[in-house]
Every structure is written in C-alpha cells, then in structure tokens.
Amino acid sequence: MDRDNPDSFLLRNPNPIQVADRRSSFLQKIGSFQIGVEELIQLICALSTVRAVASTEQDVAGFDEMAAGTKRKYYMLGGKGGVGKTSCAASLAVKFANNGHPTIVVSTDPAHSLSDSFAQDLSGGTLMPVDGLDGPLFALEINPEKAREEFRSANKTSGSSGVKDFMDSMGLGMLVEQLGELKLGELLDTPPPGLDEAIAISKVMQFVEAPEYNSFSRIVFDTAPTGHTLRLLSLPDFLDASIGKILKLREKISSATSAIKSVFGQEEPKQDAADKLKQLRERMIKVRELFRDTESTEFVIVTIPTVMAVSESSRLRASLKKENVPVKRLVVNQVLPPSAVDCKFCAMKRKDQMRALEMIYNDPELLGLKLIQAPLVDVEIRGVPALRFMGDIVWK
Numbered sequence: 001m002d003r004d005n006p007d008s009f010l011l012r013n014p015n016p017i018q019v020a021d022r023r024s025s026f027l028q029k030i031g032s033f034q035i036g037v038e039e040l041i042q043l044i045c046a047l048s049t050v051r052a053v054a055s056t057e058q059d060v061a062g063f064d065e066m067a068a069g070t071k072r073k074y075y076m077l078g079g080k081g082g083v084g085k086t087s088c089a090a091s092l093a094v095k096f097a098n099n100g101h102p103t104i105v106v107s108t109d110p111a112h113s114l115s116d117s118f119a120q121d122l123s124g125g126t127l128m129p130v131d132g133l134d135g136p137l138f139a140l141e142i143n144p145e146k147a148r149e150e151f152r153s154a155n156k157t158s159g160s161s162g163v164k165d166f167m168d169s170m171g172l173g174m175l176v177e178q179l180g181e182l183k184l185g186e187l188l189d190t191p192p193p194g195l196d197e198a199i200a201i202s203k204v205m206q207f208v209e210a211p212e213y214n215s216f217s218r219i220v221f222d223t224a225p226t227g228h229t230l231r232l233l234s235l236p237d238f239l240d241a242s243i244g245k246i247l248k249l250r251e252k253i254s255s256a257t258s259a260i261k262s263v264f265g266q267e268e269p270k271q272d273a274a275d276k277l278k279q280l281r282e283r284m285i286k287v288r289e290l291f292r293d294t295e296s297t298e299f300v301i302v303t304i305p306t307v308m309a310v311s312e313s314s315r316l317r318a319s320l321k322k323e324n325v326p327v328k329r330l331v332v333n334q335v336l337p338p339s340a341v342d343c344k345f346c347a348m349k350r351k352d353q354m355r356a357l358e359m360i361y362n363d364p365e366l367l368g369l370k371l372i373q374a375p376l377v378d379v380e381i382r383g384v385p386a387l388r389f390m391g392d393i394v395w396k
C-alpha cells in the first residue's frame with residue numbers, strides 16, 4: 001500500500017460509511033441458506049453496524065451551514081487527549097480555506113501537534129502561512145512554555161520595560177501596568193493554574209479587536225484536552241471577578257487619596273488607573289460573551305467510540321452547558337469502517353465500539369447533538385492532501 005497516498009483508502013472504500021451493499025449480499029446469502037455459524041455471527045455484527053450507522057445517517061456535519069456567510073465564526077474543537085482533535089480541527093480549517101474563507105487555525109494545546117498534522121513547521125508563536133491550499137490558511141501555535149520563558153528573561157535583562165514590551169506583544173500590556181505591584185516575575189516562577197490559558201485568551205482578545213485579523217472569517221481552535229479547555233473557558237469569569245475586586249479597592253484608595261490631595265491642593269493624576277482596568281474588564285467580558293455567542297461561536301466535541309472517551313465527552317458537555325457555551329456537533333472519530341469479513345480482533349473491537357455508540361445514543365448530555373461519524377482510516381492523517389481527504393469525509 002502506498003502510505004504517502006492518502007487516496008489509497010479512498011480508492012478501496014469509495015464510501016466508507018456506505019454499508020448497504022454489504023447488507024444486501026448477506027441478505028442474498030440468508031435467502032439461499034448458504035451461511036455458516038461464523039458468518040452468522042459476522043452478520044449479526046454487520047447488521048448492528050448497519051443499524052448504528054443507519055440511525056445516524058442523516059447526521060452529516062452540515063458543512064454548508066458552517067461555511068455560510070462571511071461574518072467571522074469561531075470553532076473550538078475539544079475532547080479527551082488523543083481522540084483526533086488536531087486532525088479534525090486541521091481538516092476543518094483546510095476545508096474552510098478551500099471553500100473561500102480566509103482561515104486561521106490556532107492551537108491552544110501546550111503539546112502542539114499542528115506542525116505534525118500539516119507536516120510543516122508552524123511553530124514560532126506567530127501566524128504562519130500553510131502551504132498547499134487553494135485559499136489562505138494560517139496557523140498559530142501559542143506556546144505558553146516559551147512565552148513564560150521569554151517573560152522571565154525579559155524580566156531579568158531589561159527590567160520593567162522588557163516585561164512591558166513582551167506583555168504588549170501578548171496583548172497583556174495593560175495587565176502589567178496595572179498589576180505591576182503584584183510582582184508578575186515571581187508569579188511566573190510559580191505559575192498559577194490558568195496562566196497558560198490566560199496567554200491563549202489574550203491572543204483571542206487580539207483576534208477580536210485587532211484590525212489586521214479582520215479579513216479572517218473562520219477561526220478554528222485546536223484546544224488542549226478537556227481540563228485545560230474548561231479552565232480556558234472559565235478564566236474570563238475568574239479574571240473578571242478578580243479585576244472587579246481590584247477595581248473596588250482602587251476606587252476606595254483613589255477616593256481616599258483624592259480627598260487628601262484636595263486638602264493639600266495637589267493635582268489629580270492625568271489618567272485614572274481604574275479606567276484602564278475597566279477597559280481590561282470590558283475586554284474580558286467581550287471574550288466571555290464571544291465564547292457564549294451562539295451566532296459566532298461553536299464548541300465541537302471530538303470523541304472516539306470507547307466507554308472512557310464517551311464518559312469524558314458527556315462530562316465535558318455538562319460543563320460546557322453550565323458555562324453556557326454553545327455545542328451542536330459531536331464527532332465520533334475512528335469508527336471502524338465496515339468490512340465484509342472481520343478478523344477476531346476487529347469483531348471484538350467492533351462490538352466494543354457499538355457498545356460505546358449505544359452509550360452515546362442513551363446519554364442525556366449527548367442526546368440531541370448532531371452525531372458525525374468519522375471512520376478509522378488505515379493511514380496516518382498527515383499533510384494537506386490527507387487533511388483535505390479527511391475533511392471531505394467528516395465535514396460534509
């Protein structure tokens with residue numbers, strides 16, 4: 001088999017989800033009583049596959065709806081580690097770009113795999129053009145570890161201005177100005193939980209506000225595994241609450257100092273620090289609203305048909321619901337494609353997958369989501385042609 005040719009799977013399986021032919025050949029065999037016990041077992045498995053597939057056949061991703069309109073939309077793909085988030089996010093981004101949407105795919109997973117997935121070096125922490133597409137696609141791997149390192153050395157070598165420059169570049173300049181007294185350098189030596197996500201969020205803020213990103217109409221996030229993602233989503237609330245407290249404190253202090261200053265006849269400071277904090281707070285609120293805006297944002301859960309992955313997806317969905325983050329689609333990746341004859345291993349695996357699929361159908365949290373099945377393919381999904389191929393199967 002030609003492993004460099006992603007079409008090899010396609011050539012052998014013109015429609016991986018199509019099982020009707022297989023069912024009819026089995027039915028013909030039943031009609032003429034030609035089957036033995038082994039085949040009967042296979043038949044039962046095959047029919048259950050048919051049932052599972054048939055019951056979700058109408059659940060195509062609805063790509064046309066996803067691609068409709070030029071107003072910017074954000075898609076966040078997340079789920080348990082290793083289920084195929086990056087492959088799904090990258091293939092969606094490729095499909096958007098090839099359908100005329102200038103697109104950015106952003107990785108907020110500290111263990112990036114966009115470069116591996118596209119088989120191109122996209123590291124570096126800035127927008128990198130992705131080669132080999134019909135339309136513009138850029139990738140951004142946010143590297144919190146590197147960012148933190150840079151921050152530390154800027155702190156050491158150039159004092160506060162270095163820190164300020166760096167934080168400005170991360171869109172967090174205001175935070176340094178206003179919270180300088182909190183000794184951010186020390187904070188980064190023992191980073192609090194959520195700092196990586198804060199850096200990722202600051203980039204989101206840049207997308208929301210910066211005019212240079214205006215032309216991008218689709219932004220796809222390849223998020224970190226579940227725990228990180230939930231922190232990312234709840235961080236604006238957390239920061240908002242903290243900033244709210246600081247603001248109150250500031251107001252108290254400033255009213256006290258202005259009372260003293262008025263007694264001694266001193267000038268008021270030119271710009272009230274509280275104004276800037278207020279501005280930052282408004283930005284946070286904007287990001288929070290963005291995550292919850294059903295018009296512009298959608299969180300797509302990616303899972304695989306195993307009991308563990310489905311259980312985690314159910315919990316993720318419940319948490320997202322609590323955070324009011326819109327979810328409509330669930331991708332079940334790596335579903336065994338139909339085969340006329342299963343080896344023992346495949347038959348067992350198929351049974352296992354069917355059980356997990358049943359679990360999805362009966363899970364109250366996952367019920368009602370558009371279920372998109374993506375087949376397990378026999379080549380690693382790497383490079384633009386492979387992602388284009390995957391995109392055409394998954395994002396229909």
Ligand SMILES: Nc1ncnc2c1ncn2[C@@H]1O[C@H](COP(=O)(O)OP(=O)(O)OP(=O)(O)O)[C@@H](O)[C@H]1O
Nearest residue numbers: 081082083084085086087113334375376377380381
């Ligand atoms: N449908 C599929 N068929 C075959 N291989 C797949 C499929 N989907 C993903 N893979 C492979 O599984 C591996 C993991 O995929 P991917 O990196 O997309 O997962 P991930 O959820 O982003 O992982 P992580 O949580 O580690 O970031 C890759 O080697 C990828 O090529």
